[in-house]
Amino acid sequence: MTIDHGALRVDIDRLVGRLDALGEIGAVLGPEGERGCARLALTDDDRLGRDLVIGWMRDLGLSVTIDAVGNVVGVRSGEDPSLAPVMMGSHIDTVRTGGRFDGNLGVLGGLEVVETLEQHGLRTQHPVAVAYFTNEEGARFQPDMLGSLVYVGGMALEEALDVRAADDGARLGDELARIGYAGPTPCPAAGAPHAFVELHIEQGPVLEDEGITIGVVTGVQGISWTELTITGRSAHAGTTPMRLRVDPGYVAAEITAGVRAIARQMGGSQVATVGRCEFSPNLVNVVPAKVTMTVDLRNTDEHLLQQAERRFEHLCETLAADEGVTVERRTLARFEPVEFDERMVDLVHATATRLGHSTLRMPSGAGHDAQMLARVCPTSMVFVPSVNGLSHNIAEFTGAADLQAGADVLLQVVLELARPVDPAV
Amino acid sequence: MTIDHGALRVDIDRLVGRLDALGEIGAVLGPEGERGCARLALTDDDRLGRDLVIGWMRDLGLSVTIDAVGNVVGVRSGEDPSLAPVMMGSHIDTVRTGGRFDGNLGVLGGLEVVETLEQHGLRTQHPVAVAYFTNEEGARFQPDMLGSLVYVGGMALEEALDVRAADDGARLGDELARIGYAGPTPCPAAGAPHAFVELHIEQGPVLEDEGITIGVVTGVQGISWTELTITGRSAHAGTTPMRLRVDPGYVAAEITAGVRAIARQMGGSQVATVGRCEFSPNLVNVVPAKVTMTVDLRNTDEHLLQQAERRFEHLCETLAADEGVTVERRTLARFEPVEFDERMVDLVHATATRLGHSTLRMPSGAGHDAQMLARVCPTSMVFVPSVNGLSHNIAEFTGAADLQAGADVLLQVVLELARPVDPAV
Numbered sequence: 001m002t003i004d005h006g007a008l009r010v011d012i013d014r015l016v017g018r019l020d021a022l023g024e025i026g027a028v029l030g031p032e033g034e035r036g037c038a039r040l041a042l043t044d045d046d047r048l049g050r051d052l053v054i055g056w057m058r059d060l061g062l063s064v065t066i067d068a069v070g071n072v073v074g075v076r077s078g079e080d081p082s083l084a085p086v087m088m089g090s091h092i093d094t095v096r097t098g099g100r101f102d103g104n105l106g107v108l109g110g111l112e113v114v115e116t117l118e119q120h121g122l123r124t125q126h127p128v129a130v131a132y133f134t135n136e137e138g139a140r141f142q143p144d145m146l147g148s149l150v151y152v153g154g155m156a157l158e159e160a161l162d163v164r165a166a167d168d169g170a171r172l173g174d175e176l177a178r179i180g181y182a183g184p185t186p187c188p189a190a191g192a193p194h195a196f197v198e199l200h201i202e203q204g205p206v207l208e209d210e211g212i213t214i215g216v217v218t219g220v221q222g223i224s225w226t227e228l229t230i231t232g233r234s235a236h237a238g239t240t241p242m243r244l245r246v247d248p249g250y251v252a253a254e255i256t257a258g259v260r261a262i263a264r265q266m267g268g269s270q271v272a273t274v275g276r277c278e279f280s281p282n283l284v285n286v287v288p289a290k291v292t293m294t295v296d297l298r299n300t301d302e303h304l305l306q307q308a309e310r311r312f313e314h315l316c317e318t319l320a321a322d323e324g325v326t327v328e329r330r331t332l333a334r335f336e337p338v339e340f341d342e343r344m345v346d347l348v349h350a351t352a353t354r355l356g357h358s359t360l361r362m363p364s365g366a367g368h369d370a371q372m373l374a375r376v377c378p379t380s381m382v383f384v385p386s387v388n389g390l391s392h393n394i395a396e397f398t399g400a401a402d403l404q405a406g407a408d409v410l411l412q413v414v415l416e417l418a419r420p421v422d423p424a425v
Numbered sequence: 426m427t428i429d430h431g432a433l434r435v436d437i438d439r440l441v442g443r444l445d446a447l448g449e450i451g452a453v454l455g456p457e458g459e460r461g462c463a464r465l466a467l468t469d470d471d472r473l474g475r476d477l478v479i480g481w482m483r484d485l486g487l488s489v490t491i492d493a494v495g496n497v498v499g500v501r502s503g504e505d506p507s508l509a510p511v512m513m514g515s516h517i518d519t520v521r522t523g524g525r526f527d528g529n530l531g532v533l534g535g536l537e538v539v540e541t542l543e544q545h546g547l548r549t550q551h552p553v554a555v556a557y558f559t560n561e562e563g564a565r566f567q568p569d570m571l572g573s574l575v576y577v578g579g580m581a582l583e584e585a586l587d588v589r590a591a592d593d594g595a596r597l598g599d600e601l602a603r604i605g606y607a608g609p610t611p612c613p614a615a616g617a618p619h620a621f622v623e624l625h626i627e628q629g630p631v632l633e634d635e636g637i638t639i640g641v642v643t644g645v646q647g648i649s650w651t652e653l654t655i656t657g658r659s660a661h662a663g664t665t666p667m668r669l670r671v672d673p674g675y676v677a678a679e680i681t682a683g684v685r686a687i688a689r690q691m692g693g694s695q696v697a698t699v700g701r702c703e704f705s706p707n708l709v710n711v712v713p714a715k716v717t718m719t720v721d722l723r724n725t726d727e728h729l730l731q732q733a734e735r736r737f738e739h740l741c742e743t744l745a746a747d748e749g750v751t752v753e754r755r756t757l758a759r760f761e762p763v764e765f766d767e768r769m770v771d772l773v774h775a776t777a778t779r780l781g782h783s784t785l786r787m788p789s790g791a792g793h794d795a796q797m798l799a800r801v802c803p804t805s806m807v808f809v810p811s812v813n814g815l816s817h818n819i820a821e822f823t824g825a826a827d828l829q830a831g832a833d834v835l836l837q838v839v840l841e842l843a844r845p846v847d848p849a850v
Contacts, residue, residue, distance in 0.1 A: 237790075239631070239814070240630060241630075249700070253680075254678070275713060276707050279701060282701050282703070284721055364664070365665070391664075
């Protein structure tokens, strides 16, 4: 008997069933019946979610390890014990007003791939693993992607365990122990996977806008976050002529419009966002004394990102000099862009095309565990569309057909990497 | 014996002494020893301040009346009982972080004028009155200038008494009664003054900036306050390309820069201020869903103010259409400009010039009781410089020489209006 590996498909009802079941833990209902999720890292709900997924792993016969920072890996053995596993995975923690797909899809999509292999009795040369990493969202502990960062040796374990929660000040190591997930397996991991593939919702509007089913992720944008404190001179809105004003609100406005113009002029993947802006004293008839604001710049190209940063800095300096305000800049975060392995990206692209799906090669604008794994092994990601581009939102949604398409691509990519062993051969 | 009326001057030490004494009630000390004042309308401290000033009025032999909304008028009789009084005055309530000059100077400057007349035994044909009006600041009860508004018949007494405090919800009429200032004199006043003159600090930087001692106030700017609610589409700062954004923060920025450009282009007295601006959800990596902001437009000319309003509205509509956001406009306040009586303005101007002071004809950018009195009698104001343009600030300050100059102009203007009677004639 031979199996037509290329014809294998996941069971979408089973995958949706697991997404729904996991989403019930920490479930949040929206005003219009949206089913969101609030399952923050290392909370009691996170424990329940972790327990549920480990139960499924064991049902599938996976060998489960929990490492010292709480990362969980379930391994299906391969025919050749000397080979490193092909790993799938993501995270199952959510933000406070999160959805049921962000992260969860990559983990449960991985389980669905394993179950499909099991169902067809299909063995592989490489082991196949499914992982979920601790505290990807960063909603409770900073930095985000902490678990995968420690997993690849990018952050010392001791430092990670000493991180304090933003909400209640709890120590990460204590919370891990409290929920029973301070595991015995060493972290960083002893060996790197053979490859890593993460299925994820896009969390943006591009695929839907262009009518594309599969995003072939080429890498992750570099991120530059700056907080500005602009100090001017508070003044009476009625009695202070325009020429005598030193108005930080005006400067904030020019910066907001200016970084948008920079992004528009640079084009490509360059984006610029002013997401936070606070006036002080924030009164209708008072020219503000101070404005704090943030500027988020991203590009897939480090050189271009630095160019955007220089233009932004020049803009701040020019406006400060013209208006007489002071503009203090503080870096909140800075990550270089990540480029995924070209052969891995091509494999995702070719596989999706073979399965008949429309594709778009695109960078990820958000951070993902995959960018950490890319430090130690060939890595790629598969994106599926997010309805209305929504994520980190209880209205986050991806339809069953798109979920199926993404999971099928994941399955076929993993089959290609893990080298199936035909039972008849 | 004749008196050289034109040579009469106030006693600046006496005036400063009264300002200091009244400023001790509700005194607030700043971090650098600034002596500010928090004496909100109809609080216990307001009662103590009112009592102190009435004591001074009685010491000077004035006949004191308290009306039904708590306005207090002290009258020095004139030689001709058929004539209406020449009235000076202002208010003695302050904002929460107020100074010792705003309002108080107009009242205590009036008392100083009366004391100077008394000291020299100088009688006048018209009675001379000093008034302080209830709740000018609007810091506790809305609207501001409430007492003078009711005094001139611009608001029904019953409506005013039913106003609730912004802080504790107390009813104005109850608070008046509680502090013993629900007086027996009818309000609105039975008859209009012969004229009204208000001495006040500028509360802005113009006089100091131009090195001028006396501001000859030509009127009060019209005010147009609008609250905007700009609704866009919240989106991920990394995953949402610039072309797919519907960003209310960007629109708020363009409006902020745009109304400034409108004011600059229109020139003259036109000012435009964005004092309040709030982003929601206000997160570094999220394109905001909603921004609320305020726009404060002022001009001395109603026609020009309407022009500014039309340009502002057009700006909002254009930006809303271009970006795809909705911009809701809500009028928070709208007052037409007030022009003071030309002969009164000329009298202040000529008097200040005769006394050797530099002068500038200027509108008031802030509201004052004088604009209410202008509805019923010839009215003008005398401005003296505010150090650093500061007001509604515990660092509010005006030097003794400027106080003296202003009070001398007030004295001479009142003498001219009240027609002195030479004892020898």
